[in-house]
Amino acid sequence: MTGKSKSIPVRPLAKEFDKGIAVGKYPIADLRLSEEAEYSHRHDYHFFILQEKGTSYFEIDFEKHQIKKPSIIYIAPNQVHRVLKAEGIEFCLLAINNENLHPEYLELLQEISPAKPLPLDSKHFSLISQTFLLCINLFEDRESKLYLSSLKDSCNTLISLFLSQYLEKSKQADALSRFDLITKAFKLALENNFIKTKRPADYAQKLNISVPYLNECVKNITGFPVSYHIQQRVILEAKRLLYHSNKSVKEIAAELGYEDYAYFSRLFNKTTGMTALTFRNKNHD
Template sequence: MGQEQSRRIHTFETTIPKHDGLGFEIDKIHGNYKYDEIASQLTPHTHDFYFILFVKEGSGFHFVDCEKHKASGYSVFFITPGQCHAYDPRLMSGYAISFKSDFYRLNKAIEKIYDFPFFHTTLSSPALQISSDNLRIPSLLENMHQEFGKEEFGRQSLLRSSLEILLVELSRLYGVEEIKKETIAQTDTKRIRKLECLIDTNFVENRQVGFYADKLNLTSRHLNSIVKKGTGKSISDMINARVLAEAKRMLLNSDDTVAEISWKLNFSDKAYFHRLFKSRTNYTPEGFRDKFLKVH
């Protein structure tokens, strides 16, 4: 096994239990669970599928990549494969959707999933609060749940189409919130989103600003100016944020030593990784692991 192949990021893969080979599942959350039924969801975990949680009624919190978000009525959460999260289904009712990228994409390019602003991002929030007057989203979810329980002709196609509609509808609602923050042209917003996607797929092997500027056919200076104006961050900040997000996930979801995590993240110097982590989080990697796992 070559060095490049063995340096893959480790992700805990979990199956979608009821998908019948579809790569898709929608469950109703009813709050009435025994502990052993939901124990795995109470502690930080990752999986290899996309996950959407719609809380129709409830309280409590949803921890996503170590950030605490209130899980109240009509809140929606978006989890990208590999993201670390934990929540208590006993404190809420609503719907949970799990789907594999292959189910959504079918014949679409892999980049299609990146069109949605709430997946594969370190800049935007994984949470969305929608109005309780919005009847369309819960109605769409209920229709999807009913269809999922059927064994009829066209079930897969209907569910895939419904998922597309849901993602577009939620993107529009998400965009209404994000547009309030916009201070730059739409073209530059798209460039920043494209940069995020490039970083998400290349951050382990490529951390040079010039690599990403070349991919976007811009000079490093021009791209940095766009990013700074639109986000208040530098490109290096974005790269480091993605690296640290992965480091946190690995610290909480593997038994790898700090040295092993440092190596898998392509740091030639463990001490530098240690300094970077502490400067950005105020914790050593070991201290972060101990503190957060004790919380859960």
């Protein structure tokens, strides 16, 4: 691992992809790509991967995944990740920013995040592979008069195929219960507000329901109360900063909205079973 920076490394799209879209097909022999990928980082764009051959090992937010072909992988902009190992893989990838995403797809991606790698059957692998090939061909045809619009449309079609696979693994929208819908709305609100908003009552107010009813919905669907999810989201961000930056625990506490550094330290210890410094030292041994 390289030396820690003051904040989590964020990789933007390269300057040559000034339209906010990059798509291509790569073997693991692309050493430049693999060397960059082995260090933990996050993107400022959405990352879609179709693994066509081989086996890869990813670490995404401290969770390790062994991925065998054929599989799809979606990594959201806020997720910290790296490639641990790759064995004879070939993959297609799409990087795309928010501005080029269909608004409905952006909302659905926020709902399914964090998403685990997903294996594909032969039928869906063929369809997604062919759509990737179309996107790659359009991406390379820069002389087309409708270059950006056709590229954007084809990439959004590809993203819809990714989403369809993830949504098939969960309940369909028209089959969701009232508890499901409220829990999804809470999780989306939590992702967007966890730094400034820590009280269950504030989330209940945002959703125009009572605290007991919000707790009932969330606990019925997830098995845990609202306060648990708030704490877990904060602690995940704290772990990211402890591992990937050299900020002090006090600085991290302040960044996550805790003026009372001692309270944050107790919360981290209670939630993880170790102090923040122990977590940092343990994971950098």
